[in-house]
Amino acid sequence: MKLKQTKYIFVTGGVLSSLGKGIAAASIGTLLKNSGLNIGILKADPYINVDPGTMSPFEHGEVFVTDDGAETDLDLGHYERFLDESLSQSNNFTTGRVYQSVIEKERRGEYLGKTIQVIPHIVDEIKDRIKNAGKDKDILIVEIGGTVGDIEGLPFLEAIRALKLEVGKNNAMNIHLTLVPFIKAAGELKTKPTQHSVGELRRIGISPDMIICRSEKSLDKELKNKIAISCGVEKNCVIESIDAASIYQIPLNFLKQDILSAIANILDLKNLKPDMENWNNLVKRVIAPSNEVKIAFVGKYIDLKESYKSLTEALIHAGAALDTKVNIKWIDSEKLQNLDSLEDLKDVNGILVAGGFGYRGVEGKIKAINYAREHNIPFLGICLGMQLALIEFARNVLKLKDANSSEFDEKCQNPIVYLIDEFIDSNGTKQIRTSKTPLGGTMRLGSYECEIKKDSLLSKIYHNAKSVKERHRHRYEANPKYKKMYEDKGLIISGENKGLIEAIELKNHPFFLAVQFHPEFTSRLENANPVICGFIKAALNNEYN
Structure with missing residues (x-):
């Protein structure tokens, strides 16, 4: 299946962070890929760091490394693990990288002396990066980091609002993931945080097409209908994402709720019938x-x-x-x-x-x-x-x-x-170790070839391959x-x-x-x-x- 133009799915989050936007985005991507579509996926992070490379694990968790040596958000790891594809530095960017690029263009005179502003210059840079990541893809899934209402996320939300208008009807949709908390004292699931989160999103000018509800417990039909009516989405576009024994169950849980029919209706897609047999068998082995x-x-x-x-x-x-x-x-x-x-x-x-x-x-x-x-x-x-x-x-x-x-x-x-003075990088170019930041010098990052000794344990593990490529992140x-x-x-x-x-x-x-x-x-x-x-x-x- 090949679509005439790239369609976009924008994933935002509300109420609080760490609800699982990355898992939700990866799960939707898995279902669409196994339906025969060419899927791209992108994480846009509103923090001002150029990348997570210098951030403490206590701040950001793991730094994930791509084949081309990009130090990226850990969600890219989820994307690769779910989609079984290798991503690159074009699949993750931050506010810091956006501003760095715009300032460099301004210094080169590319804006012809104009006053540089968030709108249009920063927003346009975000839009361009999203569109470049979507080239040659049937569908690009774009996860916006952070939580709706964060001041640093406003340019990103403005960019996806404008881009949806630009590509037109049936070519983009907004999915909003929120928390539906269970209050033990009352014995109830509460929808008010979701309503407030969607209200904040609407204030910015974005109306969600689908709500994914993160919850400890399953939502009954009455509760789903309440969310649909109060948030202005179709009833079949309220999807629950309850705690699961494994994150790899999430695509299957979404599929059971017929999420693809709702997506197909909004994006004017046909024949979304994913082959999830192998995935399902592996998940059974994970759980039992x-x-x-x-x-x-x-x-x-x-x-x-x-x-x-x-x-x-x-x-x-x-x-x-x-x-x-x-x-x-x-x-x-x-x-x-x-x-x-x-x-x-x-x-x-x-x-x-x-x-x-x-x-x-x-x-x-x-x-x-x-x-x-x-x-x-x-x-x-x-x-x-x-x-x-x-x-x-x-x-x-x-x-x-x-x-x-x-x-x-x-x-x-x-x-x-020891710290050697020079080494050959993954592109075959000699790199001299120089101090680039107060936190350190050049690192060996990305995919490098490993030549394997014949008849070794490593050779047996890699089925007698003479060499393999694996990823690095180290200095010494x-x-x-x-x-x-x-x-x-x-x-x-x-x-x-x-x-x-x-x-x-x-x-x-x-x-x-x-x-x-x-x-x-x-x-x-x-x-x-x-x-x-x-x-x-x-x-x-x-x-x-």
């Missing part, structure tokens, strides 16, 4: 799997699990592929380093050491790696996890007691991990100076990129693998990442077959 496995997840942000969102979702994908429930045992690496006993690691089937920046909790992660190596427990290290695996091996096997990373000790005599590199010392003692360098160490593994161990890249960034429900799958399979069987 046949097997179980317990994984120790060792990290320093365990009280802020959103910072590991892609990785926890990747474990779910691997579990679905293997019909296994992956139970995560969260281990605080900072607390672990101060413990004499490692009792918390004795009842797990596998140990995962996640990535991160900074010294806090590092020694605890090294303890966990040492325990996995010496007790033959399946182990997977990611990014910093690989670097620390090298440090642990250097200290305890190579007997280099002062082995460390120059990130943590600039004067260490054996810098197992493993020092190749120690390569021969590692290999002489049984540690294999099984993945490389132009001399840079990409993957390591151990001989005579059930499963000991660590990678410099982030395999979780390319994992999807319908295509689980092979590295994560291999680890879970090893934890399940206590060996890799």
